[in-house]
Amino acid sequence: MTGVFEGFATIGTLIVLGILLAHLxxxxxxxxxxxxxxxFFVASPALLVTVLEDSDVGEIFSGALLATVAGVVVTGLVFVVVAVIRHEPLGSTVVGTMCAAYVNAGNLGLPIAAYVLGDPALVAPVILMQLLVLQPLALVLLDVDTSQTRLSWGSIVMRPVKNPITIGSFVGLVLALTGTNLPRVVHDPLELVGGMAVPSMLLAYGVALRLGPLPGRGVPPGQLGLVVGLKLVVQPLVAYLVGRFALDLDTPALLAVTVLSALPTAQNVFVIASRYDRASLLARDAIFVSTLASVPAVMVITALIV
Known part of the structure; x- marks a missing residue:
């Protein structure tokens, strides 16, 4: 359990620092x-290149990934159906879906995979799926929603190659697929710049907590409750059921799938929401509440499965 506390403590410390800097x-x-x-534009793309460069892309086709995808798809569809019924705009629906289904695989997933699950590589498929499928799709939809003019299909198709985060993901994937290592004169500066990504996200999030409406006051409780419930209950439950009864995963793999699906909403959802000015308060509050609630959720899941 040490890894769970260490991962959450690291995130919490930087968020508190952001709150303090805003307060002062x-x-x-x-x-x-x-x-x-x-x-969004500089640090995250650099980080993605260096992280994906050394990834084992073959892991993305593992059986465990199918259970993870099932959890994401079911959770996302539930939120989309509710959003359509409520006549939510496209941008808010996209951000809300990410809040409900996009997990904190980097900041929390890596330490939890290492210390709780015993293998940091277990989180790689989740990271790759989110970076190469979910995030580019969300960014395209947000680009369409925020465009001042009606976009042609050609423009929509070309949008991903103009987005810095998507570009960083694809460059890293190409390097991993081809087994190419960047020369140190290129890799080292990218790694240095990429090191700003997570601290920048967390500090910005802390500042927003201090200077914006208090969590729970800027978003309807029902909407926030729906997002957090989907994130911490529905997504891991679906992943568990598919992994156990459809894929017959062994206990370690089943534990990994379920725990990683119960991670809180990722901080970069707030960065993306802020960048496109769509449902940023929902993203902020979903991250805050799901991060607090995921600590007992992960502990309960670990105790039940093991």
């Missing part, structure tokens, strides 16, 4: 937007 007037809302923009 060191960073204002303009500074928060700058941090989010830096993370």
């Amino acid at each position: 007037g060191v960073i204002d809302l303009a500074g928060q937007r700058t941090l989010s923009t830096l993370a």
Whole structure:
């Protein structure tokens, strides 16, 4: 359980630092937007190149991934159906779906996979699926939603290659598929810049917590409850049921699938929501509540399966 606490403690420390900096007037809302923009356009693409460069792409086709995908698809569809019934706009629906189904595989997934599950490589398929499928799809839809003019199908298809995060993901994937290693003169600066991504996201999130409406006051409770319930209950439950009864996964694989599906909403969902100015308060509150609630959720899942 040490890895669970360490992962959450690291995230919490940087968020608290962001709150403190905002409270002291060191960073204002303009500074928060700058941090989010830096993370989106510069640091995150650099991080993705260096992370995916050394990934084992073959892991993405594992049986465990099918259970993970099932959890994501069912959770996402439930939220989309509810959003359609409520006549939610496209941008808010996209961000809400990410809040409900996009897990914190990097900041929390890696330490939990290493210390709780015993193998950090277990989180690689989740990271690859999110970076190469879910995130590009969400970004395309948000680009369509925020465009000032009606986009042609050609423009829609070309949108991913113009998005810095998607570009970073695909460059890293190509390097991994071809077994190419970047020369140190290129890799080292990218790694250094990529190191800003997670701190920038967390500090920006902390500033938004301090200077924006308090969590729970800027978003309807029903909407927030739906997102968090889908994230921490429906997604891991579906992954577990598919993994156990459809794929007959062994206990370690089943534990990994279920625990990783119960991770909270990722911080970069807030960065993306802020960048496109769509449902950023929902993203902020979903991250806050799901992060707090996922600690007991992960512990309960581990105790029940093991």
